[in-house]
Amino acid sequence: MFKKFIILTVTLGFIFIPALVFAETMWAIIPSQPKKSGMVKWAWTWGKYMNKNIHEGSKITKIDFKYVPGNRGKTGLKQFEREFKTDNSNMIVSTGGAATATLLEDVGGYDFRKYTPIVIHPGNMFVPVHKSYNPNTDKNLQAINGNGGSEPEHFASGLMVCPYTNDINKFLTCFKEKITIVRGVSSKERHVMFLNGELTVGRISANGWLSNKLYKKHKNKIRIWFHHCQMNFKTGQWGDDPQKEFQGKCFDDIFEKTHGFKPAGKVYDAYVLTRLWRDGLQKTFFVNKNNENINDLIKIAESTMQDKSFEKERFKKLGKYPVYIGKDAELVIQQIYKALTKESLTIAVRFVNEGLGYKVSVKEELFK
Amino acid sequence: MDVILYSFLGTIFGLMIGIIPSVGSTKALILLFSIVGFFDGMQYEFLAFSLAVAISCSIGDSFAGVYIGVPGSNGAAATMVDGFPLTKKGKSSYAISLAVTTSGLQGLIWIIPFIIVIPIYLDFVKYLKVPEIWCIIVFSFLSISLLTGPSIIKSIIAVLTGIGLGSIGSDVLSNPRFTFGHPDYFYDGLQIVIISGGLFCIPEMMKLYKSNINYMTENTNFNQIRQGVIDAIRLWRQSFLGGAIGFFYGLLPGYGGNSAEWISYSIGSKLKRKFNTPFGKGAPEGIVAPEGVSNASKAGALIPTILLGIPGATWAMVIIGLWEFIGFSIGDVELFNDDKFINTIIISYILSIVLTVIISLLLAKQLTTLLKINKNIIIITILMFTWWAVISTNFYNFIIEDTLALIVFSILGFACKLYKISRPAILLGFILSSKVEAYTYQLIDLYTLEQILTRPIVLAVMMLASIMVYNRNKFKVDYV
Numbered sequence: 001m002f003k004k005f006i007i008l009t010v011t012l013g014f015i016f017i018p019a020l021v022f023a024e025t026m027w028a029i030i031p032s033q034p035k036k037s038g039m040v041k042w043a044w045t046w047g048k049y050m051n052k053n054i055h056e057g058s059k060i061t062k063i064d065f066k067y068v069p070g071n072r073g074k075t076g077l078k079q080f081e082r083e084f085k086t087d088n089s090n091m092i093v094s095t096g097g098a099a100t101a102t103l104l105e106d107v108g109g110y111d112f113r114k115y116t117p118i119v120i121h122p123g124n125m126f127v128p129v130h131k132s133y134n135p136n137t138d139k140n141l142q143a144i145n146g147n148g149g150s151e152p153e154h155f156a157s158g159l160m161v162c163p164y165t166n167d168i169n170k171f172l173t174c175f176k177e178k179i180t181i182v183r184g185v186s187s188k189e190r191h192v193m194f195l196n197g198e199l200t201v202g203r204i205s206a207n208g209w210l211s212n213k214l215y216k217k218h219k220n221k222i223r224i225w226f227h228h229c230q231m232n233f234k235t236g237q238w239g240d241d242p243q244k245e246f247q248g249k250c251f252d253d254i255f256e257k258t259h260g261f262k263p264a265g266k267v268y269d270a271y272v273l274t275r276l277w278r279d280g281l282q283k284t285f286f287v288n289k290n291n292e293n294i295n296d297l298i299k300i301a302e303s304t305m306q307d308k309s310f311e312k313e314r315f316k317k318l319g320k321y322p323v324y325i326g327k328d329a330e331l332v333i334q335q336i337y338k339a340l341t342k343e344s345l346t347i348a349v350r351f352v353n354e355g356l357g358y359k360v361s362v363k364e365e366l367f368k
Numbered sequence: 369m370d371v372i373l374y375s376f377l378g379t380i381f382g383l384m385i386g387i388i389p390s391v392g393s394t395k396a397l398i399l400l401f402s403i404v405g406f407f408d409g410m411q412y413e414f415l416a417f418s419l420a421v422a423i424s425c426s427i428g429d430s431f432a433g434v435y436i437g438v439p440g441s442n443g444a445a446a447t448m449v450d451g452f453p454l455t456k457k458g459k460s461s462y463a464i465s466l467a468v469t470t471s472g473l474q475g476l477i478w479i480i481p482f483i484i485v486i487p488i489y490l491d492f493v494k495y496l497k498v499p500e501i502w503c504i505i506v507f508s509f510l511s512i513s514l515l516t517g518p519s520i521i522k523s524i525i526a527v528l529t530g531i532g533l534g535s536i537g538s539d540v541l542s543n544p545r546f547t548f549g550h551p552d553y554f555y556d557g558l559q560i561v562i563i564s565g566g567l568f569c570i571p572e573m574m575k576l577y578k579s580n581i582n583y584m585t586e587n588t589n590f591n592q593i594r595q596g597v598i599d600a601i602r603l604w605r606q607s608f609l610g611g612a613i614g615f616f617y618g619l620l621p622g623y624g625g626n627s628a629e630w631i632s633y634s635i636g637s638k639l640k641r642k643f644n645t646p647f648g649k650g651a652p653e654g655i656v657a658p659e660g661v662s663n664a665s666k667a668g669a670l671i672p673t674i675l676l677g678i679p680g681a682t683w684a685m686v687i688i689g690l691w692e693f694i695g696f697s698i699g700d701v702e703l704f705n706d707d708k709f710i711n712t713i714i715i716s717y718i719l720s721i722v723l724t725v726i727i728s729l730l731l732a733k734q735l736t737t738l739l740k741i742n743k744n745i746i747i748i749t750i751l752m753f754t755w756w757a758v759i760s761t762n763f764y765n766f767i768i769e770d771t772l773a774l775i776v777f778s779i780l781g782f783a784c785k786l787y788k789i790s791r792p793a794i795l796l797g798f799i800l801s802s803k804v805e806a807y808t809y810q811l812i813d814l815y816t817l818e819q820i821l822t823r824p825i826v827l828a829v830m831m832l833a834s835i836m837v838y839n840r841n842k843f844k845v846d847y848v
Contacts, residue, residue, distance in 0.1 A: 066763070067763045069763065070556055072538075074552075075555075078552065144541065181813075183813060188699070191701070196494055198497055212702065214490065356541070359543055
């Protein structure tokens with residue numbers, strides 16, 4: 001009996017091991033645990049449909065996931081740069097948080113210019129307030145959840161109540177006076193605290209705003225204050241959110257209506273830098289330059305975009321944001337680096353250090 | 369359909385693990401960290417599987433106590449007192465039938481409050497603001513400090529140790545803290561499986577190694593099984609009392625039902641009896657009273673665990689870790705948007721109880737053959753799986769660091785066992801560490817003392833805490 005078992009095991013091993021070795025599985029490296037975070041949901045949704053749209057003759061037979069958690073996602077980025085990128089079967093899933101980290105923190109040499117973007121799927125964040133909120137008289141209470149990536153919302157609502165768009169000193173003084181940053185609020189707690197009235201300002205995605213039961217329940221008490229304007233990366237022009245429900249609430253328009261002048265200046269540019277990096281690179285797949293699977297991946301992504309069932313799911317789960325693939329995606333990278341100036345970054349770093357209270361620094365290597 | 373299938377699989381797995389002496393639901397759940405990675409994209413299936421493991425494991429616990437006189441976990445020790453003498457008299461089928469039927473019935477009764485609370489919770493949540501949650505967290509520290517372990521001072525030290533361990537990684541503003549020059553490993557904090565595996569799994573295996581197991585052959589007797597079911601219903605007073613005590617202790621944040629079986633045993637022995645067999649010699653009441661606690665305490669513990677993210681018991685601390693690992697944000701009200709989550713919990717809970725009772729009654733003989741496995745094989749297997757669980761949660765990226773950490777926490781676990789320092793208190797402190805810190809900051813940033821002290825729920829929790837401090841000796845039970 002035991003002998004038969006051994007023979008069977010060895011035979012099966014001979015059949016399956018070579019099959020496993022030669023199958024070209026493309027590993028999407030997710031720099032987190034497999035939690036149902038926005039990043040993981042996005043990667044799973046894309047992965048599911050990309051697998052359905054693998055074309056004949058493609059070297060890639062499957063797209064699967066590897067998780068590299070640690071250091072709030074930075075371990076995965078560092079490991080990709082240090083080790084994984086040279087393997088043709090690896091691509092990295094990068095998000096708005098990773099983009100902000102790349103802009104402001106040490107991520108071990110991880111730099112978008114070193115990689116080829118396959119898919120870039122921008123997004124937007126919405127800043128709701130209570131209907132009763134009066135920016136002139138009420139204290140603005142904001143949450144900071146320590147997860148990074150929320151700098152643009154803090155920056156923008158700060159500018160709404162402290163319109164010193166060209167003077168960082170005045171802006172910071174006013175920010176500290178008019179805004180209370182409530183420390184230690186996790187991303188899950190901030191919704192309840194906002195709806196309970198403990199926070200004046202919220203932060204939510206389009207999908208969350210439209211589908212969250214608690215928000216629906218409180219719709220009569222809250223409203224969208226503003227959202228970030230969106231760049232058309234092909235033209236470099238700024239515009240409104242592509243979703244009809246949210247149009248007319250773009251930050252620049254609301255700012256102008258509130259203060260009577262268009263936002264412009266050094267502080268505003270620093271805000272734009274953070275929003276461009278965070279929203280522009282909201283959800284992405286990158287591979288190393290010269291990865292031999294680039295063409296196959298781009299073709300798979302393009303076929304996936306033609307898939308009607310994917311479109312339906314994408315709109316429902318991820319919002320109606322444009323998707324940039326291949327050469328178009330490279331335009332996104334060009335635009336985000338174009339907005340990067342030492343002055344803007346220095347102001348953004350100062351705001352995060354002094355306004356939000358966590359330590360970041362100006363990264364010289366970004367200007368090389 | 370998948371939920372039913374995975375509940376069934378979880379039930380089988382939990383029963384088999386639960387039967388092994390010294391391996392209760394906490395240890396069984398720790399082992400699940402080794403396979404959680406295989407459930408990628410199957411969160412609900414894992415939810416059903418893991419809950420079924422926790423539930424069936426506690427029923428399986430009774431087997432070892434009844435058949436070999438070595439309890440599956442601390443809680444099942446009370447069942448053993450009268451269960452094992454019945455086995456010696458050739459009435460093992462009767463004893464196990466009485467135990468599993470009672471445990472199952474009370475489990476089904478005491479899940480009803482949970483089912484009632486869920487739909488109204490979203491309306492209630494507006495009253496739970498920062499001061500209320502802060503108070504509940506502090507209350508849970510108080511409850512575990514006062515109620516577990518022989519010394520309050522030792523329990524406070526344990527809670528503080530847990531809080532200290534939980535502070536490793538980063539502060540509330542996400543600046544690195546205690547990363548010991550290795551932020552890639554420490555920045556996200558220590559994994560719960562490392563601490564729970566070290567504190568609980570390894571020291572318990574030493575206990576199993578030292579235990580003397582004398583297996584008694586089981587011959588399934590269906591007459592005895594039928595009589596056991598009938599008597600479990602006849603002894604409804606002791607059974608319901610056990611359920612009520614279990615549910616109450618399960619509700620206490622952080623404490624759970626650990627060892628509440630002894631309280632039920634003690635009170636149950638004073639109720640009007642139907643049998644004359646002395647306690648300790650095979651009294652059916654002595655089995656029913658503690659067994660009523662078993663699953664009712666799990667139903668009670670589910671309430672603070674799922675509604676607030678504050679674990680209601682030691683097993684719940686581990687299951688929170690597992691569920692968060694797979695992607696559920698426990699304690700987050702957004703979870704209540706997810707009907708599938710709530711339905712899976714309820715279906716899996718009920719199904720696993722029903723299945724466990726049926727399987728236990730019909731296949732007791734087959735199940736008890738597991739008790740014949742050489743204990744050294746069991747110990748080696750569990751140690752291997754614990755290690756695998758530990759290294760797999762970091763996706764094998766930090767094998768050396770994880771292994772070293774497991775060794776360190778195993779030493780801590782042994783030391784705690786030796787010096788009777790509450791291990792659940794350490795784990796609770798660890799789990800709630802970031803919460804207590806964050807809520808303290810929020811309290812400072814948002815409220816004045818006067819605003820805090822004039823809130824009704826805060827006052828009610830403070831009153832409850834005072835009652836507990838005043839009556840601590842009445843509630844207290846040892847579990848280290």
